[in-house]
Amino acid sequence: MDKQLSSDTIAALRDLAREVGDARGLGEDAREELYGHLEDKTLGYLSGEDGITEADAVLLTREHFGDPGAFPEAVVQVQAQFRSLVSLPRRLAAVAVLTLTVGIAFSAVRLLLAFFVDTETAVDLFAPVNLPALWVVVVLKMAAIVVVLRGWLARERRGLRLWYQDRTPAAIALILLALVSLQWLVPDVRFDQKLLTAEHGTLLRTIIDMPRSIYWSFIALGPALAMLMPLMWIAWTDRRAFMAKAVLGAAVAWGALNAASDFPEIAVGAPSYVISVDSRGFEIQSPPMGVSDMLEAWGYGSDITLQSALVLTGYFAALAGILPGIAVAVYLIAGLGGRLVRRYGELEVRWRPAAR
Amino acid sequence: MKLDKELVGASTSLLVLSTLAREATYGYRLIKAINKEADGLFEWQEGTVYPILHKLEKEGLVRAQWQTADTGRRRKYYYITAGGREALGQGVEQWQRWHGMVMKLGEARNG
Numbered sequence: 001m002d003k004q005l006s007s008d009t010i011a012a013l014r015d016l017a018r019e020v021g022d023a024r025g026l027g028e029d030a031r032e033e034l035y036g037h038l039e040d041k042t043l044g045y046l047s048g049e050d051g052i053t054e055a056d057a058v059l060l061t062r063e064h065f066g067d068p069g070a071f072p073e074a075v076v077q078v079q080a081q082f083r084s085l086v087s088l089p090r091r092l093a094a095v096a097v098l099t100l101t102v103g104i105a106f107s108a109v110r111l112l113l114a115f116f117v118d119t120e121t122a123v124d125l126f127a128p129v130n131l132p133a134l135w136v137v138v139v140l141k142m143a144a145i146v147v148v149l150r151g152w153l154a155r156e157r158r159g160l161r162l163w164y165q166d167r168t169p170a171a172i173a174l175i176l177l178a179l180v181s182l183q184w185l186v187p188d189v190r191f192d193q194k195l196l197t198a199e200h201g202t203l204l205r206t207i208i209d210m211p212r213s214i215y216w217s218f219i220a221l222g223p224a225l226a227m228l229m230p231l232m233w234i235a236w237t238d239r240r241a242f243m244a245k246a247v248l249g250a251a252v253a254w255g256a257l258n259a260a261s262d263f264p265e266i267a268v269g270a271p272s273y274v275i276s277v278d279s280r281g282f283e284i285q286s287p288p289m290g291v292s293d294m295l296e297a298w299g300y301g302s303d304i305t306l307q308s309a310l311v312l313t314g315y316f317a318a319l320a321g322i323l324p325g326i327a328v329a330v331y332l333i334a335g336l337g338g339r340l341v342r343r344y345g346e347l348e349v350r351w352r353p354a355a356r
Numbered sequence: 357m358k359l360d361k362e363l364v365g366a367s368t369s370l371l372v373l374s375t376l377a378r379e380a381t382y383g384y385r386l387i388k389a390i391n392k393e394a395d396g397l398f399e400w401q402e403g404t405v406y407p408i409l410h411k412l413e414k415e416g417l418v419r420a421q422w423q424t425a426d427t428g429r430r431r432k433y434y435y436i437t438a439g440g441r442e443a444l445g446q447g448v449e450q451w452q453r454w455h456g457m458v459m460k461l462g463e464a465r466n467g
Contacts, residue, residue, distance in 0.1 A: 029432075030406070030410070032430075032432075033382075033383065033406070033431075033432045034406070036382065036383075036384070036429065036430065036431050036432065037383050037384045037402065037406075039429065040384035040385075040427075040429075040431075041384065041402070043427075044384075
């Protein structure tokens with residue numbers, strides 16, 4: 001019995017002695033004695049000094065097999081984990097479809113509110129200077145996306161199939177294209193510039209009259225909130241274990257979707273409804289600003305040259321890349337300090353004790 | 357042949373005391389020694405010996421002392437006391453008389 005027990009075994013025997021001691025109300029002395037006995041017995045088995053009876057063998061067999069009650073559940077869990085290994089492109093397509101759908105839904109609500117509820121309320125709620133309202137909308141959008149993503153994940157864990165696992169790539173591409181188009185077609189609620197100086201609702205006046213420090217803190221909140229969206233995408237794609245391609249893929253895809261969503265608006269203009277405070281009504285305004293207008297405003301003339309094309313490319317690349325870039329950095333930094341950095345391919349199955 | 361549990365149960369204290377009278381030891385070794393001597397006639401469960409040891413300790417028939425076993429680990433050794441030896445002697449004598457009576461009655465039945 002010179003063999004040394006591992007620290008894990010000693011800890012397990014200590015736990016067992018404590019359990020028995022608690023159950024029987026034993027004092028410290030008796031517990032220590034009990035532990036000694038358990039240790040001797042274990043060493044006796046390991047050295048062969050203690051033979052194994054048939055009853056012992058049955059106990060060992062049962063222990064190694066695991067809890068029969070937990071077994072079917074564990075099998076389902078393990079299978080579900082394998083079933084949920086959705087490919088990265090499908091995961092990206094799923095979150096893109098969801099983001100676009102939620103965006104369109106919010107735009108539609110905003111439009112309906114402006115049309116059918118009250119013009120002044122719409123002005124108060126959606127004027128560009130009403131930052132708190134804008135940020136609330138952003139938060140609500142993200143909350144809606146998180147709720148749906150969590151629902152999808154829960155279904156994945158249960159081993160259920162979801163639409164993004166079964167549709168063909170062509171069908172998913174068509175859905176995405178349709179949503180990008182629809183997003184562009186849903187008119188945006190815009191505001192006549194006179195709004196900012198005209199007499200308007202109480203809420204808007206209050207916000208405009210806020211102390212600068214408060215007002216700017218709302219402005220600063222914008223980028224922070226906006227960064228949460230690509231972070232959410234990254235968290236959604238980086239499911240199984242830390243995967244660089246999932247993190248970068250999500251960031252790039254998020255930037256690409258935003259660029260794709262914004263491109264038609266910038267290139268050909270977007271349908272817009274402009275609320276005029278003076279008229280208290282709606283009018284359809286022609287496209288607000290195209291690429292040529294933008295170039296002219298920047299002093300490059302209205303024609304697209306190599307120089308202006310490079311400037312435009314850099315501008316859009318920066319727009320599409322800044323937020324996801326920051327999001328990737330935040331995610332990686334958080335991951336270094338937390339549980340997000342995991343070994344690739346590690347799959348823990350804890351439904352039974354490890355075999356000796 | 358396994359012995360009747362009640363028969364073994366009535367003699368547990370004597371078995372423990374007689375084993376300790378040979379050599380002071382700790383619980384685990386004591387059980388192994390007794391089971392070895394029993395040679396299949398009975399087999400004590402490990403949990404049963406400790407309450408007996410603690411009862412004997414309370415009665416002053418054995419005394420316990422923590423010390424390092426030959427394995428290098430701390431174990432609680434039990435020593436038979438003078439009172440224990442006296443109780444053992446009395447117990448053995450009672451068993452001998454009991455044994456004698458049982459044998460005599462058994463012979464009478466066979467005769």
